[in-house]
Amino acid sequence: MTPTFASFFTWLETTPVARLIAESLLVTASLSAIHLIGFTLVTGGALVANLRLLGVLLHQRAITEVTGAASRGIAVGLAISVATGLLMFSSRAASVSANSTFQVKMVLLLAAAAFHFILHRAVTQRADVTVPVLRATGALGLALWLGVALAGCAFILFE
Amino acid sequence: MTILGICEWLEATAIAVLIRESLYGFSIVVATHILGITLSVGTLLWADLRMLDISMRGYRLSEVYRGLAPWFVSGFGVMILSGAILFAAFATSAYGNLYFRIKMVAIALAGLNALIYHVAGRLPTELFDAARTPTAARIAGLTSIVLWGAVIVAGRMISYTMF
Numbered sequence: 001m002t003p004t005f006a007s008f009f010t011w012l013e014t015t016p017v018a019r020l021i022a023e024s025l026l027v028t029a030s031l032s033a034i035h036l037i038g039f040t041l042v043t044g045g046a047l048v049a050n051l052r053l054l055g056v057l058l059h060q061r062a063i064t065e066v067t068g069a070a071s072r073g074i075a076v077g078l079a080i081s082v083a084t085g086l087l088m089f090s091s092r093a094a095s096v097s098a099n100s101t102f103q104v105k106m107v108l109l110l111a112a113a114a115f116h117f118i119l120h121r122a123v124t125q126r127a128d129v130t131v132p133v134l135r136a137t138g139a140l141g142l143a144l145w146l147g148v149a150l151a152g153c154a155f156i157l158f159e
Numbered sequence: 160m161t162i163l164g165i166c167e168w169l170e171a172t173a174i175a176v177l178i179r180e181s182l183y184g185f186s187i188v189v190a191t192h193i194l195g196i197t198l199s200v201g202t203l204l205w206a207d208l209r210m211l212d213i214s215m216r217g218y219r220l221s222e223v224y225r226g227l228a229p230w231f232v233s234g235f236g237v238m239i240l241s242g243a244i245l246f247a248a249f250a251t252s253a254y255g256n257l258y259f260r261i262k263m264v265a266i267a268l269a270g271l272n273a274l275i276y277h278v279a280g281r282l283p284t285e286l287f288d289a290a291r292t293p294t295a296a297r298i299a300g301l302t303s304i305v306l307w308g309a310v311i312v313a314g315r316m317i318s319y320t321m322f
Binding site for chain 1 (some may be wrong): 189193196201215218232291316
């Protein structure tokens with residue numbers, strides 16, 4: 001960790017909002033609960049979007065029709081989880097940012113979100129994509145979001 | 160035998176002892192439980208959103224419901240099984256925990272809501288496939304979202320208050 005980041009995270013912990021969260025178990029637990037609700041939206045959307053590409057869910061329907069709705073769910077869920085996640089992060093920024101499980105979780109989250117909103121979207125919006133490509137996209141998408149979920153669980157349990 | 164007596168007996172079973180004493184047993188079951196919730200509630204949510212005409216309006220409700228059912232049903236299976244194992248391991252403290260009690264009541268109500276909807280929805284298919292979802296079905300969808308949200312919140316509170 002570079003000194004600039006380290007001092008920024010230390011400063012972040014001293015802000016009034018961060019201290020309020022750090023000092024109240026009820027606030028922390030409530031944020032954590034809302035964080036999980038957001039993530040349930042994300043996972044549900046990710047499941048629907050990727051299982052459709054794998055051809056095992058709502059396969060009678062056009063791909064864009066299913067993935068469009070699911071992607072909006074992912075976006076709303078991400079907004080909820082990122083907002084609550086940032087608040088929780090602020091209360092323990094210095095220690096959490098140095099935690100390797102947290103770092104893995106963030107890398108997987110960025111990878112999964114980038115994959116979904118760039119590659120997954122590009123694949124679903126093209127008409128000339130072959131079935132193997134669709135399947136591979138669905139499988140990779142599922143694997144990435146599952147990775148985020150597992151890293152999230154590991155962070156709760158082993159931090 | 161009292162409920163507390165049953166809890167004590169559960170905590171003494173081999174599986175409960177295994178979960179409490181093994182290094183990773185507890186973590187693996189908790190992770191499975193959380194994944195089960197996201198799989199079940201995460202997919203059921205889309206049927207509820209369809210009932211409320213918020214998402215997937217171009218679909219027949221029966222189509223969304225039947226397409227998603229295998230996923231949320233298996234998710235519920237995973238969640239209940241892993242939850243039962245966790246309960247056995249910490250039965251007496253769970254029994255005394257307020258959030259655990261709230262969670263059980265919310266699950267029971269969510270199950271009742273689903274049962275009523277299922278029985279009512281089976282009779283006239285219009286209830287399933289009307290262009291605009293009937294009010295009764297909308298109430299069922301909203302009730303489901305609220306109750307499962309409460310289950311998730313209470314579940315998260317348990318882990319902050321029980322251990």
